[in-house]
Amino acid sequence: MTADVGTRPGVDGARSRWRLGGWRADLAVTAGFLLAAVAVLGRLWIDPGDRYLVDGGQDQTQWEWFFAVTARAVTHLDDPFFTTLQNYPSGVNLMGNTVMLGVSVPLTPVTLAFGPSVTWALVLTLGLGGSAAAWYRLFQRHLGASRAAAAVGGGFCGFAPPLVSHANAHPNFVVLAAIPFMIGRLVRLARGEGGAVREGAPLGLLAAYQIYLGEEVLLLAAAGLALFAAAYAALRPAAARAAARRLAAGLGVAAGVFLPLTTYALVWQFFGGQSYDGLVHNPSGNDVTELTAFARQSLAGHQAVPGPLDASPTEQNAFFGWPLVLLVAALLVWLRRDALARALGVVIGGAALLSLGREVVVDGYETGIPGPWRLVSRLPLFESVIESRFVLVCVPAVGLLLALGTDRFLATAPAGRRARMLCGVVLAQALVPIAPKPLAAHDRPPVPAFFTDGTWRHHVRPGRTLVPAPLPDVPDATPLHWQVEAGLGFPVPEGYFIGPFGSDRKGGYGAPRRPTSDLLAKARDEEDPPVVGDADRAAARADLAYWKADAVVLGPAERHRVLREVLQELLGPGRYEGGVWVWDVRPLLDGAGR
Incomplete structure (x- = not known):
């Protein structure tokens, strides 16, 4: 390479003609x-x-979550390679998710301040x-x-x-x-x-x-x-x-x-x-x-x-x-x-x-x-x-x-x-x-006050989880943004990340769905609302116990009415508070012998 670049006749002359000054x-x-x-x-x-790059799907939410979790790891001396704040209780292998510690760690002061x-x-x-x-x-x-x-x-x-x-x-x-x-x-x-x-x-x-x-x-x-x-x-x-x-x-x-x-x-x-063995796509x-x-x-x-x-x-x-x-x-x-x-x-x-x-x-x-x-x-x-x-x-x-x-x-x-x-x-x-055009960005929907003013603290005990409905996943990771705005004060089940699926540990996006998360995803995505039966209620109690849930929360979402009806069939009547519907599931799980 060196014989071909920098020693050609005439290149120094071209450089001198274009020289702007050291x-x-x-x-x-x-x-x-x-x-x-x-x-x-x-x-x-x-x-x-309050702006969002709309052509990026859910990725901006995911990356902001990564930056916030890294800043928390730095200030709390947590493990920067693993966390259970998402996909509780199994957790997320952060090294397998390109969290960019090379920039997120040195920019921790920016994340904390702004x-x-x-x-x-x-x-x-x-x-x-x-x-x-x-x-x-x-x-x-x-x-x-x-x-x-x-x-x-x-x-x-x-x-x-x-x-x-x-x-x-x-x-x-x-x-x-x-x-x-x-x-x-x-x-x-x-x-x-x-x-x-x-x-x-x-x-x-x-x-x-x-x-x-x-x-x-x-x-x-x-x-x-x-x-x-x-x-x-x-x-x-x-x-x-x-x-x-x-x-x-x-x-x-x-x-x-x-x-x-x-x-x-x-x-x-x-x-x-x-960890996972290869990424399936x-x-x-x-x-x-x-x-x-x-x-x-x-x-x-x-x-x-x-x-x-x-x-x-x-x-x-x-x-x-x-x-x-x-x-x-x-x-x-x-x-x-x-x-x-x-x-x-x-x-x-x-x-x-x-x-x-x-x-x-x-x-x-x-x-x-x-x-x-x-x-x-x-x-x-x-x-x-x-x-x-x-x-x-x-x-x-x-x-x-x-x-x-x-x-x-x-x-x-x-x-x-x-x-x-x-x-x-x-x-x-x-x-x-x-040449690039400016990337498209729109205003974000406001975060419910339930998360920003600390109301969630009255419903979630330390070491327990808050379950968003539907749970965060690849189609909609908005609950991760709410979690960040709440200061990462509670873990959430499932989420948007890369993790293992099945016995062969092949990598995929999100977590393997449990029956309740699958039911809520169908209520969000499918045209016909799912029919809730006794088996679904029993599965919900088992899933909530597995997730160590204290509360289920339904915030602003598409098909909000359908989701609320499904949750009422599963858990009974909820309570509207701070811009969200809340189901306190502690009595339900305690009564089931959690």
């Missing part, structure tokens, strides 16, 4: 990225405590802007790009359509700044700069930190780097052999730093309480047409009609737009003699092919052609990856290719304003259509 230019670029992130999340920042909703908005904003700045630094400082070219590449890496899509719901795919810093250390190791200890130790620290930000991102990054290394080694075998010795020494040091910092957490994640490869389509949140995007482009707004993992795809293809052809560009092409092509899943689908048509994902889908860890996300590996490769192409064009084109204008026009045609 650290002030870097500061200006970074500030621009942060301002862009604020613009993308502006509708959330209007009132982060609430987890502000932490949520801050993490997303710093994630988008900070990741773009980190890629800019890598391209400019370690890979020899001019500031203008690095800004183009870094801006794309931070605000590419897949990442903006994930910003609706998945901060673990937005906070990516550790990855370019890791790559920077690998570049220095390959060049022989700094030595194995000086570069390997920070690399190990960064990799350990990434474990506490998001392991799936680390896996994707490692896979992308392996693709690049294999391609580059085939193109430059002598340089690769020389770099391999230096990399092996540095990686050995990195492993020595990484393992002590992560072993306990990883052992707990895979073998501790409520439906086939989810990218339709080929999604690679060139425009995302819903891009300037050129729109609300897609049902069909192959009607992907979840949080999982629009491709959607690069056809102008950018054409530009990338043109750059790969133009730079075909450049080993770095050819290796980047292998990464882009390989990752895009893997993201197609087990079978190639074109415009909704199942072709029957097997996708290369079948070759890796059964490998350890890969079985839990949503295959369409593998296209995220393309993002930094495309960003670096854009930076490389920008500098090469400016180095070979005649000097002057016309060349810069032509370069700007070409980039604008490819990048402006995929």
Whole structure:
């Protein structure tokens, strides 16, 4: 890599023409990225405590709960890897749920002072802007790009359509700044700069930190780097052999730093309480047409009609737009003699092919052609990856290719304003259509006073649970928000998290439903109200005893009347208090000999 980047004839000239002035230019670029992130999340920042990213489903509620639970763990010296505040009494393996301790722990003061909703908005904003700045630094400082070219590449890496899509719901795919810093250390190791200890130790620290930000991102990054290394080694075998010795020494040091910092957490994640063995999900490869389509949140995007482009707004993992795809293809052809560009092409092509899943689908048509994902889908860890996300590996490769192409064009084109204008026009045609629109955010429904003014304390004893009706789950996790607003003063059964299902411990979302939670979910979701019989009443008493419940609460909800009637059939008349209906089940359970 080092022979190809930063030492090309003419690149220094391009850099000098675009030079804005040392650290002030870097500061200006970074500030621009942060301002862009604020613009993308502006509708959330209007009132982060009462606004909700509506395209994220229930995920904002889940993440705010994670941030609040982490802050409680820090201040109460609780176990940060496990809690029974959700899914009582079995609990939740927090290490198996990507709670992002790497940001939630240091931001505990923010969570305590302003609430987890502000932490949520801050993490997303710093994630988008900070990741773009980190890629800019890598391209400019370690890979020899001019500031203008690095800004183009870094801006794309931070605000590419897949990442903006994930910003609706998945901060673990937005906070990516550790990855370019890791790559920077690998570049220095390959060049022989700094030595194995000086570069390997920070690399190990960064990799350990990434474990506490998001392991799936680390896996994707490692896979992308392996693709690049294999391609580059085939193109430059002598340089690769020389770099391999230096990399092996540095990686050995990195492993020595990484393992002590992560072993306990990883052992707990895979073998501790409520751990699971792989995540079950439906086939989810990218339709080929999604690679060139425009995302819903891009300037050129729109609300897609049902069909192959009607992907979840949080999982629009491709959607690069056809102008950018054409530009990338043109750059790969133009730079075909450049080993770095050819290796980047292998990464882009390989990752895009893997993201197609087990079978190639074109415009909704199942072709029957097997996708290369079948070759890796059964490998350890890969079985839990949503295959369409593998296209995220393309993002930094495309960003670096854009930076490389920008500098090469400016180095070979005649000097002057016309060349810069032509370069700007070409980039604008490819990048402006995929520039992000502000993410949609709406006002949240108010939290019932029962939770905010402490009324719940009169109904729930320490060590007992409050049972929301219906119980929190994937379709509706609102009760978790109420629990946070009540200061996490009581645990709740079931919830929205990843946990084990069945004897084989396969991972799934939520908890296995008990008869009463299933009955209440049917009352919420099905058109015909369920009929309550004596068996249901007996099951309710058993479930409430298992959950150690003191009270059942029905707050504002869809099909409120149906739910209230079902609860009356199960538990008798309730009491309206603090904006909710409350059933005190202590006499019922005490009478049953709890």
